[in-house]
Amino acid sequence: MTAKTVLIVDDEAPIREMIALSLEMADYRVLEAGSAQAAHSLIVDHQPDLVLLDWMMPDTSGLELARRLKRDPVTAELPIIMLTAKGEEDNKVQGLEAGADDYIAKPFSPRELMARLKAVLRRTTPYGIDEVVEVNGLLLDPVSHRVSSNGKTLELGPTEYRLLQFFMTHQERVYTRDQLIDQVWGGNVYIDERTVDVHIRRLRKALGESHQQLIQTVRGAGYRFSTKY
Amino acid sequence: MTAKTVLIVDDEAPIREMIALSLEMADYRVLEAGSAQAAHSLIVDHQPDLVLLDWMMPDTSGLELARRLKRDPVTAELPIIMLTAKGEEDNKVQGLEAGADDYIAKPFSPRELMARLKAVLRRTTPYGIDEVVEVNGLLLDPVSHRVSSNGKTLELGPTEYRLLQFFMTHQERVYTRDQLIDQVWGGNVYIDERTVDVHIRRLRKALGESHQQLIQTVRGAGYRFSTKY
DNA sequence: CCGCCTTGTCACACTATTGTCACAAGAAGA
DNA sequence: TCTTCTTGTGACAATAGTGTGACAAGGCGG
Numbered sequence: 001m002t003a004k005t006v007l008i009v010d011d012e013a014p015i016r017e018m019i020a021l022s023l024e025m026a027d028y029r030v031l032e033a034g035s036a037q038a039a040h041s042l043i044v045d046h047q048p049d050l051v052l053l054d055w056m057m058p059d060t061s062g063l064e065l066a067r068r069l070k071r072d073p074v075t076a077e078l079p080i081i082m083l084t085a086k087g088e089e090d091n092k093v094q095g096l097e098a099g100a101d102d103y104i105a106k107p108f109s110p111r112e113l114m115a116r117l118k119a120v121l122r123r124t125t126p127y128g129i130d131e132v133v134e135v136n137g138l139l140l141d142p143v144s145h146r147v148s149s150n151g152k153t154l155e156l157g158p159t160e161y162r163l164l165q166f167f168m169t170h171q172e173r174v175y176t177r178d179q180l181i182d183q184v185w186g187g188n189v190y191i192d193e194r195t196v197d198v199h200i201r202r203l204r205k206a207l208g209e210s211h212q213q214l215i216q217t218v219r220g221a222g223y224r225f226s227t228k229y
Numbered sequence: 230m231t232a233k234t235v236l237i238v239d240d241e242a243p244i245r246e247m248i249a250l251s252l253e254m255a256d257y258r259v260l261e262a263g264s265a266q267a268a269h270s271l272i273v274d275h276q277p278d279l280v281l282l283d284w285m286m287p288d289t290s291g292l293e294l295a296r297r298l299k300r301d302p303v304t305a306e307l308p309i310i311m312l313t314a315k316g317e318e319d320n321k322v323q324g325l326e327a328g329a330d331d332y333i334a335k336p337f338s339p340r341e342l343m344a345r346l347k348a349v350l351r352r353t354t355p356y357g358i359d360e361v362v363e364v365n366g367l368l369l370d371p372v373s374h375r376v377s378s379n380g381k382t383l384e385l386g387p388t389e390y391r392l393l394q395f396f397m398t399h400q401e402r403v404y405t406r407d408q409l410i411d412q413v414w415g416g417n418v419y420i421d422e423r424t425v426d427v428h429i430r431r432l433r434k435a436l437g438e439s440h441q442q443l444i445q446t447v448r449g450a451g452y453r454f455s456t457k458y
Numbered sequence: 459c460c461g462c463c464t465t466g467t468c469a470c471a472c473t474a475t476t477g478t479c480a481c482a483a484g485a486a487g488a
Numbered sequence: 489t490c491t492t493c494t495t496g497t498g499a500c501a502a503t504a505g506t507g508t509g510a511c512a513a514g515g516c517g518g
Contacts, residue, residue: 115419118407144455145403145447153457157475158449195477197495219485219494386464424466426506448474448505
């Protein structure tokens, strides 16, 4: 699961920062824009997954931006949450008509914001298609999150599971420890390369005699998952 | 496992036949319809397990049919896969909003079609809405809203009941806390993820020693209801 | 208004998992 | 064979993820 990117559009920097802080603590990537103009180019460049849009903006109103985004086919599916001052119920209607997916009245608690944000993201990102992978009697089923070796369920820790999943969907190719950290641990972690060795070891152990040869050491380079040995 | 019936709705006969051929080779029963009208009566008569629906249809568009099916409680549960010409990403969103469970862009390989089809069938509920569900002596009767374990009635709160019902009709699949909130609490609620844990705990407690192992924790992922442990 | 039940949240207890280290074992090259 | 890299292995302390009990707020029928 990759981190979602959220764009905050508000002309008041303190508010932006407050929101940005909450979001970053919850592991979202955050972009900020102080004007509709800036917002638009950020959207084109960075393709955020969601926009938090303030209703009151000096130049072009937030409403205008929302309309524009929804009209353009490229950005039409981008979910938008409108922020607005308390009690202005009319705005809510207008905002939703303009294509906003949800609406939050200021002042709001960070907690509420997060909850709504998740709800919107949840219902706009459809589930992926998860396919079962099978190699020589080794079966990985992402749907039930289960791995079995010749029918017998294996006990894998989360990291071992992800590692195996990556290998099974990227067979026959050598990956350096760095690449594995990138792919399995997810981009922005700082861990020792040798840690990979340890997890490889754990995975091999869990796979047992019957399948541990599938994970091969390529000396001086990295590791490879292959049926040929 | 009995053969699944798939209904193909497309106004172009050659395409229908191509798809039908692939499906029959994979042991599916196939129905064909050239119009939304025909499709509707076939659905009523033959109750297929899945509908492959073309987006572009002369009379009522495929989209319309999808909406109609999802609106009618009788057919609401019927999984739908939309077919559409390549690159029309807007359609994807509209299609998914209309209730389609998946979406395939033409031209597609038979292989891809089969994979998606299997995936959709796997994750859609094989159970009728009012059917009694039974697992290892654990019995849930949606009509009387009652749950019994080896004949003895259990006391479940409303939420625990819904949670259990969801699990029993969606076995063998891991659900994240988010997804459970979506499915059991209903789309637009804002509650803490950890609340799910508490309800899981309450449900397990209520199920007693005999059945609490059915609800399994998948560390780092979520929960799963399964008879295999 | 009262008592009863359900619910969401919190604080704390508990455990599996994780990253790292020190050392053992192998491979490659001279 | 000996030296020098590189990888395997077991142990361990810190941490992240779950289990668990308690509680206050809210709903609901009386």
